[in-house]
Amino acid sequence: MSRAEPGSVGLYHRVVVYLLFAILLLPLAGTLVYSIASSWSATVLPSGFTFKWYVQLWSDPRFLHAFGQSLLVCVGALVLSVVLILPLLFVVHYHFPKLDALMNILILLPFAVPPVVSSVGLLQLYGSGPLAMVGTPWILIGCYFTVALPFMYRAITNNLQAINLRDLMDAAQLLGASTFQAAFLVVLPNLRKGLMVALLLSFSFLFGEFVFANILVGTRYETLQVYLNNMRNSSGHFTSALVISYFFFVLVLTWAANILSKDKSQ
Amino acid sequence: MSYVSVQHLQKSYAGTPVFSDINCEIGKGEFVTLLGPSGCGKSTLLRCIAGLTAVDAGQIILDGQDIVPLSPQKRGIGMVFQSYALFPNMTVEQNVAFGLRMQKVDAGDSRQRVLEILRLVELHDFAARYPHQLSGGQCQRVALARSLVTRPRLLLLDEPLSALDARIRKHLREQIRQIQRELGLTTIFVTHDQEEALTMSDRIFLMNQGKIVQSGDAETLYTAPVDVFAAGFIGNYNLLDADSASKLLQRPVSGRIAIRPEAIELSRNGEADALIRSHSLLGNVIRYRVEARGVELVVDVLNRSAADLHPDGARLSLSIDPSALCEVA
Numbered sequence A: 001m002s003r004a005e006p007g008s009v010g011l012y013h014r015v016v017v018y019l020l021f022a023i024l025l026l027p028l029a030g031t032l033v034y035s036i037a038s039s040w041s042a043t044v045l046p047s048g049f050t051f052k053w054y055v056q057l058w059s060d061p062r063f064l065h066a067f068g069q070s071l072l073v074c075v076g077a078l079v080l081s082v083v084l085i086l087p088l089l090f091v092v093h094y095h096f097p098k099l100d101a102l103m104n105i106l107i108l109l110p111f112a113v114p115p116v117v118s119s120v121g122l123l124q125l126y127g128s129g130p131l132a133m134v135g136t137p138w139i140l141i142g143c144y145f146t147v148a149l150p151f152m153y154r155a156i157t158n159n160l161q162a163i164n165l166r167d168l169m170d171a172a173q174l175l176g177a178s179t180f181q182a183a184f185l186v187v188l189p190n191l192r193k194g195l196m197v198a199l200l201l202s203f204s205f206l207f208g209e210f211v212f213a214n215i216l217v218g219t220r221y222e223t224l225q226v227y228l229n230n231m232r233n234s235s236g237h238f239t240s241a242l243v244i245s246y247f248f249f250v251l252v253l254t255w256a257a258n259i260l261s262k263d264k265s266q
Numbered sequence B: 001m002s003y004v005s006v007q008h009l010q011k012s013y014a015g016t017p018v019f020s021d022i023n024c025e026i027g028k029g030e031f032v033t034l035l036g037p038s039g040c041g042k043s044t045l046l047r048c049i050a051g052l053t054a055v056d057a058g059q060i061i062l063d064g065q066d067i068v069p070l071s072p073q074k075r076g077i078g079m080v081f082q083s084y085a086l087f088p089n090m091t092v093e094q095n096v097a098f099g100l101r102m103q104k105v106d107a108g109d110s111r112q113r114v115l116e117i118l119r120l121v122e123l124h125d126f127a128a129r130y131p132h133q134l135s136g137g138q139c140q141r142v143a144l145a146r147s148l149v150t151r152p153r154l155l156l157l158d159e160p161l162s163a164l165d166a167r168i169r170k171h172l173r174e175q176i177r178q179i180q181r182e183l184g185l186t187t188i189f190v191t192h193d194q195e196e197a198l199t200m201s202d203r204i205f206l207m208n209q210g211k212i213v214q215s216g217d218a219e220t221l222y223t224a225p226v227d228v229f230a231a232g233f234i235g236n237y238n239l240l241d242a243d244s245a246s247k248l249l250q251r252p253v254s255g256r257i258a259i260r261p262e263a264i265e266l267s268r269n270g271e272a273d274a275l276i277r278s279h280s281l282l283g284n285v286i287r288y289r290v291e292a293r294g295v296e297l298v299v300d301v302l303n304r305s306a307a308d309l310h311p312d313g314a315r316l317s318l319s320i321d322p323s324a325l326c327e328v329a
Helices: A007-035 A052-058 A061-094 A099-106 A115-126 A137-162 A165-174 A179-190 A192-207 A211-221 A224-230 A236-261 B042-050 B092-102 B107-120 B136-148 B166-183 B194-200 B218-223 B228-233 B242-249
Strands: B004-013 B016-026 B031-035 B057-062 B077-080 B154-158 B187-191 B203-208 B211-216 B238-240 B256-259 B264-267 B274-281 B285-292 B295-302 B315-320 B325-328
Touching: A007 A236, A052 A061, A052 A236, A061 A099, A061 A137, A061 A165, A061 A179, A061 A192, A061 A211, A061 A224, A115 A137, A115 A211, A137 A192, A137 A211, A165 A179, A165 B077, A165 B136, A179 A192, A192 A236, A211 A224, A224 A236, B004 B042, B016 B042, B016 B211, B031 B042, B031 B166, B031 B194, B042 B077, B042 B154, B042 B187, B077 B136, B092 B107, B092 B136, B107 B136, B136 B166, B166 B194, B187 B194, B194 B218, B203 B218, B203 B228, B211 B218, B211 B228, B228 B238, B228 B256, B228 B325, B238 B242, B238 B295, B242 B256, B242 B295, B264 B285, B264 B295
Parallel strands: B031 B187, B031 B203, B077 B154, B154 B187
Antiparallel strands: B004 B016, B004 B057, B203 B211, B238 B256, B256 B325, B264 B315, B274 B285, B274 B315, B285 B295
């Protein structure tokens, strides 16, 4: 079938796509312009352009600290996810495929309970006693692990189902590989794509997470979103520069992950 | 003495037996086929021999050694899967070399053996390609090369041709058989396709509901089915009960009779006792549905000339070679 559309229909489709892009990009474009405007209040266009907000932001030690702490918590949670979920997925799909149905219900739990509700529960559980972790990055890492679980589990499961895990494992073992060698040399390299997607999705989500960070640790371990919230009363230009910096960082990360996950065997 | 001996093998899943007492003997260098319908236990038997599925009881003797307690890695068995099971992250060369890498064969020696085996399957020009850059037939040849390069004691082929189109399947089965003969490799082939089994095998084990119902060479299985299942599964036998057989043969018959469609002859000479109900052209064969003496029969006639093509409704004379009548249980 030809992909060429008759004139009016083609135009309609293009308009819909452009409109959608405009709706998505307009707020970002506005924020970007605002972040480089020296001042923009009573005029249609900014009175001048400057990078001073960015300079101010990137030379603010508190921002750099929050940025680093966000990064640390997210990476920590994702490392924990990979270390725990990959072997779990492997065991479920290779040895106990019937457990997949149960896992599918379990991984929905973090979505089923609203963050505010689970935060209250976590505050009660880990506020005092032998596992007093509230206010430390550890509780955030543990909590973010559960948030990342559905993204990680689903993306890697799809990947596992696409590669015919059982036959690959059987073939590798008949060729003399141990279960570990088969998993490490044959299965894992073929999960790279799913893993990258899972990590990227989870990272973007966790890096922008605010509710858990604010309630469980607040200013005691300031993350980027908490910092953004705390700076809400400062100049709008400054916070715009912060939002654009955050967006640009996630964009660069997405691009880098795409480049890295481009598999020459695909 | 047989090279492979399966003795009293039992396997069940959740209390449901897949097979309860399988016994078979295979000679060195033999090409045997496990033939049977889906769910008859043939693939499970193959996986048990490979060590990929644990058996409940029984022995599998390979070259004088009981391999049941051994892990798949230590059995020295090569296997080709229906899904090819090529490693997508590796090139053809890396795929084929994987087994040698696991055996820690020296890199130079490994490369030479890989290229040799790739030449044998006519894929030496494809060594640097990835599996997704190959056709189904090429993938299966890589899978075959990968299982042969480690010089296995026994080769298992689990429906390796099922996912391929007819033309490639025909070519590949000839190639597999030729390579197997060249290497003198004892091979067990699993299929549900009777044509594949008949054309490739030295011997066939016909399986049904977890039992080997008949074994023998292709000719024996085709011309002398032991029971209704064997007659129904192999060829297009006309199966007649005692009453129908008595009516058709005009003499008393005590049991079931199976008649091959090509053993029945139609001619214009003699008593016109057969009515052509319908016909279909299968290329070199014309298949007639015929009614004779109140019995419906399928008759295959070689399509030699226009004289062999009879219209529906035609009345002809029907004769059956008495030696082609098979009594079945």
